[in-house]
């Protein structure tokens with residue numbers, strides 16, 4: 001595939017202060033630097049998924065650490081340090097633009113996952129982190145295999161608000177996907193569906209989790225309204241970066257209101 | 269033919285019945301449904317005598333305003349224009365509006381039809397009646413539940429252009445729209461509208477932040493019929509035809525709506541009018557018409573609330589909200605934001621994270637409300653915008669907002685169903701005209 005239509009310029013992450021891609025000045029590292037990488041922000045961050053990156057960077061700051069926010073674009077060298085890696089959903093055109101690059105950086109991503117880096121992959125990137133994607137026409141496309149899931153293209157889209165039970169408490173979000181995903185025999189789901197469709201609309205599972213790698217279909221974006229999940233990822237990343245996590249004292253009352261109202265409303 | 273007459277009569281009867289039940293005329297689809305049932309070919313029969321053109325206006329943002337402006341400009345040139353003025357941009361809405369006109373044996377008597385249609389219904393319409401002309405505005409994320417992907421929406425407009433028989437007017441500056449020029453059948457006449465070179469740096473205000481990069485297509489240099497916008501201030505603009513003005517100028521003219529989006533709509537409408545009217549196009553008539561067009565409800569409508577202005581601003585998608593904040597954000601005004609997530613609002617509120625709210629930081633937001641009022645408050649928290657209160661109930665929120673800010677200018681940004689509900693409450697309180705009906709002094713200068 002040619003590189004037509006791709007660009008390596010960073011895109012604005014709304015609200016992020018300028019220079020947040022740069023390392024901290026010496027003496028201003030706070031509790032430590034956490035390197036955050038958003039994979040393919042231009043092609044794969046539909047439906048507000050960049051809001052996850054914004055949420056993580058803001059909360060890393062509020063916890064007293066310094067986020068270094070990298071954007072990884074197709075064809076670029078992958079950042080040297082990556083404690084936290086985030087990816088989102090895309091259109092078909094977006095996915096086809098990143099496939100070659102993903103193959104190129106596959107070993108690096110598998111290495112980071114094995115070493116315990118925190119990762120959150122939403123929708124399209126969740127599918128690409130799986131073992132394979134089988135198209136509607138029956139063609140099998142290999143994935144990274146970091147998560148033991150297989151996705152089949154579907155005619156029917158699964159769309160709507162979702163409530164899950166997870167290890168990080170209730171999680172609310174919004175799914176919008178046509179792929180139907182099945183977990184491999186030993187693969188743990190990210191959550192149990194209490195409202196919505198989840199991986200496939202039939203087995204009650206949503207997403208997948210292996211060590212510190214979470215895949216999920218939830219947009220929303222999922223992290224702002226589910227701060228426990230955001231802090232779990234930040235905690236894992238902080239351990240990677242500094243050997244431990246000393247959380248700050250954050251006021252999450254507004255997020256709690258948004259989340260509990262949505263849970264109550266959808267579960268009745 | 270007889271069947272069409274019967275269909276028209278049945279439709280008219282249904283329309284009267286709907287009116288008697290107190291439903292008003294605003295966007296009611298029932299009469300259209302009745303007429304379409306009796307005669308599926310109703311549309312093509314009804315439009316058979318409209319010789320001057322069947323013009324479809326489509327795109328994600330600005331359809332209603334652009335349609336109103338185009339109709340006003342054409343009427344100012346002495347044309348009899350049929351349109352669907354209520355923002356009911358579905359095929360049945362078009363039929364319903366037809367039934368409120370005088371039909372002769374089921375046929376509409378007009379020179380030109382100008383129809384606002386959303387992307388999907390434009391195709392539905394096009395299958396019944398091939399449009400002679402299409403004015404294609406832009407493609408942005410909107411109501412994702414229905415269209416799923418922005419590429420898909422762009423595809424719908426491309427198909428609409430392919431159905432169009434005579435001429436297409438395209439937005440030079442929208443990467444999804446301008447490339448449609450490369451897909452048109454040979455005989456189809458293309459002209460363009462856009463920003464002039466000096467204003468091109470303001471494009472960022474209009475493009476949504478999550479839009480993906482496209483392979484660049486560069487439209488040809490502006491020719492004589494292509495309208496280029498020069499904004500003069502917040503409300504005043506000039507349109508130059510051709511790169512050097514060789515096609516003439518319109519303006520300076522002051523619109524009744526503020527902001528760049530309205531000016532681009534005016535440029536689109538004016539360029540289509542020139543495309544349709546050719547040498548019959550007159551700058552003075554156009555200026556006169558543009559000057560008189562009132563903003564559609566919810567697009568900057570100003571309500572007199574106990575002596576201070578209250579503005580209702582409809583926000584539907586990231587591009588629209590971004591433009592609205594760019595237009596209104598900096599003026600000191602008490603602000604409320606109402607976010608619902610019903611089907612007509614878009615059920616997914618993720619899009620709020622593709623809008624920057626930093627322009628509200630200094631002023632703060634008095635209230636967030638609606639079913640997703642807390643999600644809005646959370647979004648604002650991430651942009652460090654102070655929120656004084658959150659009250660999910662729209663009625664209680666409106667009470668508080670009006671009481672706490674009695675002597676200040678007020679503004680409410682609201683999603684569609686929140687707008688309908690708030691408009692109803694404000695209507696009861698301040699005795700406003702019915703939704704979907706123009707205030708009497710504002711219908712564009714009919715000749």
Ligand SMILES: [Zn+2]
Pocket residue numbers: 089123124175176177217219
């Ligand atoms: Zn998705």
